[in-house]
Amino acid sequence: xxxxxxxxxxxxGILCVFIVVILRSRGKSSNKLxxxxxxxxxSKPWVDEDLQDGTEILLNDGEDKEEWQDLEEEDLLHxxxxxxxxxxxxxVKRSKHFYELLNQRRSVRFxxxxxxxxxxxxxxxxxxxxxxxxxxxxPWTFVVVQDPEVKHKVREIIEEEEEINYHKRMGDxxxxxLKKLRTNWVKEYLDTAPFLILIFKQVYGQLPNNKKRTHxxxxxxxxxxxxxxxxxxxxxxxxxxxxxxxxxxxxxxxLLQRPVNEKLLMLLPVGYPSKDATVPDLKRxxxxxxxxxx
Amino acid sequence: xxxxxxxxxxxxGILCVFIVVILRSRGKSSNKLxxxxxxxxxSKPWVDEDLQDGTEILLNDGEDKEEWQDLEEEDLLHxxxxxxxxxxxxxVKRSKHFYELLNQRRSVRFxxxxxxxxxxxxxxxxxxxxxxxxxxxxPWTFVVVQDPEVKHKVREIIEEEEEINYHKRMGDxxxxxLKKLRTNWVKEYLDTAPFLILIFKQVYGQLPNNKKRTHxxxxxxxxxxxxxxxxxxxxxxxxxxxxxxxxxxxxxxxLLQRPVNEKLLMLLPVGYPSKDATVPDLKRxxxxxxxxxx
Numbered sequence: 001x002x003x004x005x006x007x008x009x010x011x012x013g014i015l016c017v018f019i020v021v022i023l024r025s026r027g028k029s030s031n032k033l034x035x036x037x038x039x040x041x042x043s044k045p046w047v048d049e050d051l052q053d054g055t056e057i058l059l060n061d062g063e064d065k066e067e068w069q070d071l072e073e074e075d076l077l078h079x080x081x082x083x084x085x086x087x088x089x090x091x092v093k094r095s096k097h098f099y100e101l102l103n104q105r106r107s108v109r110f111x112x113x114x115x116x117x118x119x120x121x122x123x124x125x126x127x128x129x130x131x132x133x134x135x136x137x138x139p140w141t142f143v144v145v146q147d148p149e150v151k152h153k154v155r156e157i158i159e160e161e162e163e164i165n166y167h168k169r170m171g172d173x174x175x176x177x178l179k180k181l182r183t184n185w186v187k188e189y190l191d192t193a194p195f196l197i198l199i200f201k202q203v204y205g206q207l208p209n210n211k212k213r214t215h216x217x218x219x220x221x222x223x224x225x226x227x228x229x230x231x232x233x234x235x236x237x238x239x240x241x242x243x244x245x246x247x248x249x250x251x252x253x254x255l256l257q258r259p260v261n262e263k264l265l266m267l268l269p270v271g272y273p274s275k276d277a278t279v280p281d282l283k284r285x286x287x288x289x290x291x292x293x294x
Numbered sequence: 295x296x297x298x299x300x301x302x303x304x305x306x307g308i309l310c311v312f313i314v315v316i317l318r319s320r321g322k323s324s325n326k327l328x329x330x331x332x333x334x335x336x337s338k339p340w341v342d343e344d345l346q347d348g349t350e351i352l353l354n355d356g357e358d359k360e361e362w363q364d365l366e367e368e369d370l371l372h373x374x375x376x377x378x379x380x381x382x383x384x385x386v387k388r389s390k391h392f393y394e395l396l397n398q399r400r401s402v403r404f405x406x407x408x409x410x411x412x413x414x415x416x417x418x419x420x421x422x423x424x425x426x427x428x429x430x431x432x433p434w435t436f437v438v439v440q441d442p443e444v445k446h447k448v449r450e451i452i453e454e455e456e457e458i459n460y461h462k463r464m465g466d467x468x469x470x471x472l473k474k475l476r477t478n479w480v481k482e483y484l485d486t487a488p489f490l491i492l493i494f495k496q497v498y499g500q501l502p503n504n505k506k507r508t509h510x511x512x513x514x515x516x517x518x519x520x521x522x523x524x525x526x527x528x529x530x531x532x533x534x535x536x537x538x539x540x541x542x543x544x545x546x547x548x549l550l551q552r553p554v555n556e557k558l559l560m561l562l563p564v565g566y567p568s569k570d571a572t573v574p575d576l577k578r579x580x581x582x583x584x585x586x587x588x
Contacts, residue, residue: 076574076575078573078574079575080571081402081567082571083533083567084531085566086531091414091530091531092411092413092417094530094531095418095530098421098526099526102421103421105424105426106375106377107426117382119386119389120386120389122585123386124389125581126397126581127393129579130393130399132399132401132536138584140584141585141586142584142585142586144585147588150588217538219514220559220560223521224517224521224524226518227517227521227524227525229521230425231392231522232392232393232396235392237377237378237379237385239377242518244428244511244514256586266514272379273377276374277375277376280371280372281370282430284424284432285423285432287420287423290419290434291416291419291435291437291438292435292436292550293438294437294438294440
């Protein structure tokens with residue numbers, strides 16, 4: 001006991017050093033973040049070390065290997081593939097026309113309440129559904145809101161959160177950056193547009209045995225599908241504005257009764273432009289600023 | 295001193311409890327990760343709390359507010375916008391035809407060396423460049439590789455990394471999942487395709503004063519642009535396969551002499567399908583599995 005008492009200051013000293021070391025390593029929170037990411041990545045090697053897709057990190061680790069044994073593992077049948085082969089001039093002409101069509105697309109915030117045939121909406125969503133996806137998981141859900149009351153509830157949620165964003169959460173930077181685009185948190189188009197399409201990414205899927213199936217690259221896949229959706233909307237002469245409602249995902253998910261594996265990625269109000277619609281006079285970068293030939 | 299000695303077990307007890315608490319909170323590394331993310335997000339409020347786009351987190355925090363003062367802050371001119379207004383039947387017909395066109399798209403891994411007019415490639419990249427982007431930053435660079443030697447170097451880098459991925463980094467899960475698609479790490483199409491398009495996302499931009507400009511939602515924006523690119527490729531009768539080469543980004547960036555703010559998002563080999571091209575006999579989800587009407 002005497003020896004113990006004698007060594008007490010030494011014990012306390014060692015413990016203090018230990019605590020300081022732990023606290024210092026916790027203090028470097030950003031380093032720690034990257035460290036954690038790295039660790040995570042080592043156990044999830046399909047996440048590109050350079051790509052840093054945050055969505056993969058959200059996946060639960062609790063998956064058993066067995067869940068994959070239930071998947072059909074034999075090779076799928078491979079079938080010949082011979083698509084249309086256009087003569088060169090027709091190809092050039094088609095590429096030019098498609099560019100001209102899509103180059104007329106603008107983000108439009110003034111949307112008329114003129115009705116749009118539901119069949120058109122169904123076809124543009126079918127089109128988006130032809131998108132490629134990581135391991136052919138097709139990790140998307142397109143929620144089409146046409147009920148005026150639900151549209152209005154969506155608007156209320158988004159405007160509430162946007163106002164908070166503008167006044168409290170946003171730095172001056174983002175606000176001044178958006179000033180150029182004359183955006184504010186009043187979004188009338190959420191009531192007037194005949195359809196709102198809310199695009200959810202499925203961060204994981206459900207296997208028949210109720211276990212989770214990883215959806216590789218789900219955010220990139222669903223964003224590509226949104227690109228096809230935008231092209232399809234433009235192709236029929238309708239307009240939209242690409243929005244990613246800040247911090248509204250959880251409330252909108254609950255409102256629309258989507259399951260927990262779905263997260264809101266984008267919201268597109270779709271309709272005809274209103275008669276007095278205007279757009280900011282933005283220019284696009286010329287080809288030489290976006291393309292490099294090697 | 296006697297009192298101190300008397301209290302020693304108490305001190306040590308308190309210290310031990312303290313250490314246990316700290317270690318336990320560190321042990322929950324995934325909780326910690328989310329905590330850190332939350333902290334990060336509070337200082338970068340334009341990142342949706344639900345969206346978790348990892349790319350935003352990579353941005354440097356060293357930006358000054360002043361950098362924004364160099365931006366033109368006055369409102370842009372707003373101009374009237376009146377796009378094509380098709381009669382309803384034509385609209386329905388157009389939506390159907392566009393769906394049929396894109397529904398014929400397949401990911402093709404067998405690409406012929408038949409030459410493709412450079413003008414077509416330029417037009418499809420122009421088309422991709424019409425994509426919307428966060429705060430109109432247009433954060434994309436399309437590197438088109440046509441030089442056979444450079445294509446072969448790209449192939450070498452990708453096959454080397456892929457082989458490592460397959461043998462070492464990958465879990466059994468991903469490998470068995472891909473087995474269905476008969477993919478392996480030999481990618482002949484990287485030599486045979488007349489063009490490789492490497493799509494880089496610019497995670498930040500450079501302001502005239504040499505400071506950094508945040509690129510909001512750069513990964514989502516560039517992925518949407520890739521969606522338009524895929525539609526444009528399909529529209530001219532060419533084929534591609536959507537690839538995100540694992541862990542090759544840094545080496546390919548150096549090979550192609552791209553600046554450090556650019557990160558490889560995707561690689562698309564583009565050309566005609568080879569005569570004996572096959573595709574796995576995959577089906578797409580029907581409309582009722584991807585669309586919900588409210």
